[in-house]
Amino acid sequence: MIQGRTQLTQIFDSAEPLRLANGHDLYPITVAYETHGRLNSDGSNAILICHALTGDAHVAGEGVYTEEVLSAAPHLRAMKTGQPGWWDGMVGPGKIFDPARYFIICSNILGSCYGTTGPASVNPASGQPYRTAFPEVSVRDMIRVQQALLKKLGVNKIHTITGGSLGGMQVLEWAIMYPDMVKSIIPIATSVQHSAWCIGLNHLARQAILNDPVWQQGQYDTQPFKGLSLARQIGMVSYRADLIFNSRFARERVNSISAAAADQQQFQVESYLSYQGEKLVKRFDANAFLYLSRAMDQHDVARGRGTLAEVLGSIRAKTLCLGIDTDILYPAHEQRSISSLIPHSAYREIKSIYGHDAFLIEFDQLSKIIKPFIEEKVE
Numbered sequence: 189m190i191q192g193r194t195q196l197t198q199i200f201d202s203a204e205p206l207r208l209a210n211g212h213d214l215y216p217i218t219v220a221y222e223t224h225g226r227l228n229s230d231g232s233n234a235i236l237i238c239h240a241l242t243g244d245a246h247v248a249g250e251g252v253y254t255e256e257v258l259s260a261a262p263h264l265r266a267m268k269t270g271q272p273g274w275w276d277g278m279v280g281p282g283k284i285f286d287p288a289r290y291f292i293i294c295s296n297i298l299g300s301c302y303g304t305t306g307p308a309s310v311n312p313a314s315g316q317p318y319r320t321a322f323p324e325v326s327v328r329d330m331i332r333v334q335q336a337l338l339k340k341l342g343v344n345k346i347h348t349i350t351g352g353s354l355g356g357m358q359v360l361e362w363a364i365m366y367p368d369m370v371k372s373i374i375p376i377a378t379s380v381q382h383s384a385w386c387i388g389l390n391h392l393a394r395q396a397i398l399n400d401p402v403w404q405q406g407q408y409d410t411q412p413f414k415g416l417s418l419a420r421q422i423g424m425v426s427y428r429a430d431l432i433f434n435s436r437f438a439r440e441r442v443n444s445i446s447a448a449a450a451d452q453q454q455f456q457v458e459s460y461l462s463y464q465g466e467k468l469v470k471r472f473d474a475n476a477f478l479y480l481s482r483a484m485d486q487h488d489v490a491r492g493r494g495t496l497a498e499v500l501g502s503i504r505a506k507t508l509c510l511g512i513d514t515d516i517l518y519p520a521h522e523q524r525s526i527s528s529l530i531p532h533s534a535y536r537e538i539k540s541i542y543g544h545d546a547f548l549i550e551f552d553q554l555s556k557i558i559k560p561f562i563e564e565k566v567e
Contacts, residue, residue, distance in 0.1 A: 197220050197221070197222055197245055197246060197253055197254070197257050197303065198221055198222070199218055199220055199221075199254075199256050199260060200219040200295075200337050201218050201219075202215065202216060202217040202218075202333070202336055203336075206333060206336075208323055208325060208326070209326040210326075214305070214323060217305045218260055218303065218304060218305055219295050219296065219298075219304045219305075219333060219334075220245045220257055220261060220295065220296040220302055221245045221337060222245045222247060222248075222249075222273075222294050222295075223291065223292065223293050223341070224249065224285075224287040224290075224291075224292040225286075225287030225289070225290050225291045225292055226287075226291055227291040227342055227343065230344060230345075231342050231343050233289070233290050233291050233347055234290070234291045234338065234341075234345070234346045234347055235285050235290045235292045235293070235346070235347055235348050235349075235350070236294075236334070236338070236346050236348075236350075236362070237279070237285070237293070237294040237349075237350055237355070238294075238297075238334075238349065238351030238355035238356070238358040238359055239274065239296070239297065239351065239354075240353040240355050241353065241354050241423075241477075241480055241481065242468060242471075242477070243274055243355070244264075244274070244296050244302035244303075245294050245295050245296040245303065245304075246271070246273045246294075247273040247274060247275045247276075247292070248272070248273035248279035248292075249272070249273055249276070250270040250272065251267065251268075251269065251271045251272075252269060252270075253269070257303050261296075261301060261302045261304075261308075263302065263308070263471050263472060266470045266471040267471060277551030278551055279292055283555070284555040284558050284559055284562070290347065291343070293338065293341065293343075295333075295334055295337055297330045297354075297358070297480070298325050298329055298330045298333045299322070299325045299330070299476060299479045299480050300480065306318075306473070306475075306476050307322040307406075307473065307475035307478075308473045308476060319406045319407055319475055320405065320406035320475060322475070322479065325479060325483055326483055326486055326487075327354075327357045327358055327483055327484075327487050330358055330361075331358060331361045331362055331365055332365075334358070334362075335365075335366060335369075345369060345370075345371060346362070346370050347372065347562070348371065348372045348561075348562050349362050349363070349370060349372075349374070350373070350374035350375070351375070351376065351378075352376035352377045352547035353376075353377055353378060353517075353518065353547070354378075354483075356376050356377060356379070356518075357375075357378055357379060357380075359378070360373070360489055360526075361489060363504075363505045363507070364489060364502065364503060367502075367503070367505065371505060371506065372505050372507065372508070372561070373503075373506075373507050374510065374558060375523075375526070376547045377510065377511060377512050377515050377518045377544055377546075377547050378523070379487065379518055380488070380489045380490070380496060380500065381487070381488045381496065382484055382485050382486070382488070385517075386484070386485070386517060386518070387485045389422060389426050389517070390481040390482075393419035393420075393423055393481060394477075394478055394481060394482075396414075396415045396418035396422065397415035397416055397477065398415070400414050400416075402415070403415055411469050411472075411474055413466075413469050416469050416474045416477060417462070417465030417469050418465060419474075420465040420468040421461040421462070421464060424461055424464050424465075425461070426516060426543075427517065427545045428542060428543040428544070428545055429540075429541060429542065429543030429544075432541045432542050432543065435541060436460075437455065437457040437460065440456045441453040441455055441456060442454045442455075442459050500526065500529035501530070501531060503531065504532075507530045508533070508534050508535075508557075509524075509527035509530070509535045509536075510535075510537070510547070510557065511523030511524060511535065511536075512537070512538045512544060512546045512547065513537055513540065514540055514543045514546070515543055515546070516543060516544070518544060523537075538550050540553070
């Protein structure tokens with residue numbers, strides 16, 4: 189329940205096994221999630237927000253984690269009580285996703301480490317963490333878990349689903365898998381078939397983890413610091429653009445007391461990347477990173493369904509595709525191509541120096557673009 193701007197992360201337990209896309213059954217499944225606002229009488233004012241690779245369910249407000257959630261997600265202890273949500277600029281009173289109007293839901297995805305079942309969860313068969321015994325999961329599996337949660341919450345129609353990056357992949361799968369539930373979608377800076385460029389970057393990040401001796405074939409007791417940190421640093425280079433790196437760091441070095449010492453000092457950009465890597469190690473799980481990045485690489489909305497044009501052409505939900513002009517990970521031209529294949533789709537572009545991460549930063553632009561799209565009246 190919401191108390192002011194404080195949001196309590198909750199736990200949902202599935203009532204039946206999930207048949208994964210690879211044919212394995214997974215049970216039990218717990219899901220950490222947040223809700224903001226109230227569901228209307230016919231269950232049709234829901235907004236589903238989907239997070240990216242290392243995100244969580246805490247989308248807005250001041251986070252409060254119960255012992256139940258913390259026991260299911262030990263890495264949440266690295267997050268501060270009262271910490272704002274990752275999309276706090278978009279969700280809240282008077283904001284584009286206003287809980288006075290909508291019932292807003294954000295759930296942690298299957299395979300993650302923030303309260304939803306994943307490699308760091310306890311395997312009931314052994315009483316130990318799954319680690320690499322966890323089955324491979326797909327984006328479609330993530331959607332099936334979310335659909336079970338929404339059914340439990342009483343949602344009959346989803347007014348809008350939105351999210352960026354891996355979140356956008358979920359958005360597109362929702363429109364294909366549950367067309368009768370979804371009225372509109374807003375995929376942001378995402379992919380319908382993970383590109384060779386993105387697969388290559390994920391491969392490098394995974395190799396960093398796999399080649400860390402501390403990883404121990406996934407059977408580690410402490411996080412493989414060097415590997416997971418380097419994986420994050422590789423990702424950070426692709427999440428931002430040259431404009432912001434040059435503007436923020438240029439060729440400046442970490443403070444030194446002499447010109448001679450300066451030659452031996454790190455560049456500021458090196459220090460920044462190391463800091464970002466260290467932060468992720470403190471809050472995330474290496475095996476979860478491996479599983480989720482593989483799920484991204486396997487993502488292909490056309491697999492087993494027909495041609496890409498046929499599959500995207502079957503989407504009935506009103507669609508707003510958003511690209512970012514400086515995104516090198518999921519370039520704007522890719523977003524325009526996606527939009528061109530979806531009926532009833534519009535394309536808009538965010539102008540930013542921040543690259544792919546602009547969808548987590550440029551809240552004013554996002555709000556102005558999204559506002560007219562979702563203004564259809566809901567009761």
